[in-house]
Amino acid sequence: MAPPPAHPDLARSAFLLAARGEPVPHTPVWFMRQAGRSLPEYLEVREGVAMLEACMRPELVVEITMQPVRRYGVDAAIFFSDIVLPLKAVGVDLDIKPGVGPVVERPVRTLADVEAIPDLTPDHVDFVTEAVRGLVGELGGTPLIGFAGAPFTVASYLVEGGPSKEHARTKAMMFGAPDVWDALMRKIGGIAATYLEVQVAAGASAVQLFDSWAGALTPADYRASVMPHSAAVLERAGALGVPRIHFGVGTGSLLGPMGEAGADVVGVDWRTPLADAIPQVGDRAVQGNLDPTLVFAPTEVMTARAAEVIEAGRAARGHVFNLGHGVIPSTDPDQLARLTEFVQGYPLG
Ligand code: CP3
Numbered sequence: 001m002a003p004p005p006a007h008p009d010l011a012r013s014a015f016l017l018a019a020r021g022e023p024v025p026h027t028p029v030w031f032m033r034q035a036g037r038s039l040p041e042y043l044e045v046r047e048g049v050a051m052l053e054a055c056m057r058p059e060l061v062v063e064i065t066m067q068p069v070r071r072y073g074v075d076a077a078i079f080f081s082d083i084v085l086p087l088k089a090v091g092v093d094l095d096i097k098p099g100v101g102p103v104v105e106r107p108v109r110t111l112a113d114v115e116a117i118p119d120l121t122p123d124h125v126d127f128v129t130e131a132v133r134g135l136v137g138e139l140g141g142t143p144l145i146g147f148a149g150a151p152f153t154v155a156s157y158l159v160e161g162g163p164s165k166e167h168a169r170t171k172a173m174m175f176g177a178p179d180v181w182d183a184l185m186r187k188i189g190g191i192a193a194t195y196l197e198v199q200v201a202a203g204a205s206a207v208q209l210f211d212s213w214a215g216a217l218t219p220a221d222y223r224a225s226v227m228p229h230s231a232a233v234l235e236r237a238g239a240l241g242v243p244r245i246h247f248g249v250g251t252g253s254l255l256g257p258m259g260e261a262g263a264d265v266v267g268v269d270w271r272t273p274l275a276d277a278i279p280q281v282g283d284r285a286v287q288g289n290l291d292p293t294l295v296f297a298p299t300e301v302m303t304a305r306a307a308e309v310i311e312a313g314r315a316a317r318g319h320v321f322n323l324g325h326g327v328i329p330s331t332d333p334d335q336l337a338r339l340t341e342f343v344q345g346y347p348l349g
Contacts, residue, residue, distance in 0.1 A: 009141025010205055015075040016143055019206060019243035019265050021285055021317035027310050028075035029343040030145070031336060032247075033326030034068035035080050038333055041067050051096040052088055055081045058131035065135055069142055071333060072340040075320075076143050076206070079132065079199060083149025083210055084157060086195040089124040092117060092158070100163060107161035109173075114183045120191040122198050129202045136203030143206055145245070146199030148192035150211035151185040151229040153248075158184070167216045174225050185229040193236035200240040207237050208245040208267070211258070215250025215269075222254050227261050234262030245287055249325055255280040270324025274312035285318030292323040295335040302335065303342045314349045 010016060014028035036042055045063055046054055054060045064080040084094055084102040093105035108114060122129065135144055152170075157163070159170040174181045196207045211230060214222060230246070237244050246258045247267025259266045259281040266281040268274060268288035277286055290309050294302045306321070313319030321343045327336065 006203075006205075007136075007139075007141050010143055013075065013141065013143050013205070015320060016205060016243065018318040018320050019245070019285055021264075021283075024318075024348070026344045026348065027313070027319060027321050027346055029321040029340055030074040030076040030078065031068070031072075031323050031327050032078070034072070034074060034078065034336070035064045036327065037329035038327050038331040038336070039067055039071065040333075041071075051082065051098070052085065055085050056127050058127050058134055061127075061131035062134045062138060065131075065144075066138055068336075069139065072337050073344075074142075074340055075344070076145050077135065077139055078145045078208070079128075079135070079147060079204065081128070081147070083147075083154055085128075086120050086125065086148070086191050087117070087154070087158070090118040090120050090191065094157075102157045103162045104158055105161075107169075108155075108158040108184060109169075109180075111180050111183055114180060114187055117187055117191075119187070120194040122194070122201075125195065125198055128195075128198055132199055132202035132204055144199075144204045145206045145208050146196055146204030147208040147210060148195045148233070149188075150209045150214065150226075150233065150246075150248075151188040151192065152217070152226045153211050153213045154188045154192070155184055156213050158188070167213060171216070171221075174221070178225075181225065185226070186232075189229045189233045193233045196233070196237045197240065200237075200242055204242065206243045206245065207240070208247060209233060209237070209263075211246065211248040211251075214248040214254060214258070215252075217254070219253050219257060223257055227257050230258075231261040238262055243285075245320075247287065252276070256282075259284045265318070265320060267322070268324065274309060274319075275315065278312075278316045281316070283317050285320065286313060286316045287320040287322050289322065289324040290339075292325055292328050292331075295328075295331050295339065299335065299338055302339060306339060306342055307346065310343065310346050311349070
């Protein structure tokens, strides 16, 4: 079925213009994890509904995705889901435990384990298509960002069986069992690319590939064992004609290759100043990167730091303002409202 017709205002979207490196009416802003526990209205609708269950109910996904757009007037919405949702959809036995994160019942360790994971087809995620279509109608001229987890980050949950600090078993597979590793990365990459295609076909205007834990890798290991698989996902996403954002945490030494993997916009965490990041990503836009804890400082301290981020971002081909990682659940939403207003009202250079 053909995607819904694009809203005419999307052509003037500050977010999409910045992502493409074109002149903007104001510096666009959205926040990773803008939907979620920092919002009382989120806690209310999630009452008694498990995370993955919520992700599979289109009317809840639409409502939760819209909440930060209504409250803050951010320049983009991000689809409410999770990086492990497509795995759940193909039948991997996993859950998202409150306060913990994704937990996989039987971790993936062998080639047979990898081969037992089905490929994703669009009918596995009909509820995603339905939710995206509903959202695009409600969002009007505000673009929707679809997303997927990158192969390395998703592999870490599958191989470790849950959240991990060192990613030791994952990297042991990468170093010691390259055939299993390649098969696993190919499997997850295929699922991620199909998941992005489904979201864009239903009307998403941009995609973000989250390689949150790639910062655990040296540049050489990233290039040899991870980048080709992320590049394959970004290549399939590139065929969709929408801007591609590529983000990870602690990636100060990986920003060059993360751009080269095929991103239009490189997401930067708060540890790397944009002034250092921009020369590394070359002729691409950047996204970021206010320290997410700055919202706990007095408003004028937060906005002074935000101004520094905006000023530094001017050297890039384009700049999408964001936090350097997700909104911390104890964040005061009123601070994010003030931050949004400040960024959107900040004079253009
Ligand atoms: O607003 C948004 O950003 C969209 C929704 C979104 C969620 N997860 C919802 C969620 C997005 C984009 C993600 C991506 C995601 N999930 C990533 C990459 C982004 C990042 O933060 O680096 C990762 C690594 C995951 C895996 C995951 N899922 C973690 C680490 C957690 C948090 C565990 C916890 O409870 O602190 C989850 C659960 C999760 N995903 C929640 C939300 C709102 C919290 C669960 C809840 O509200 O019940």
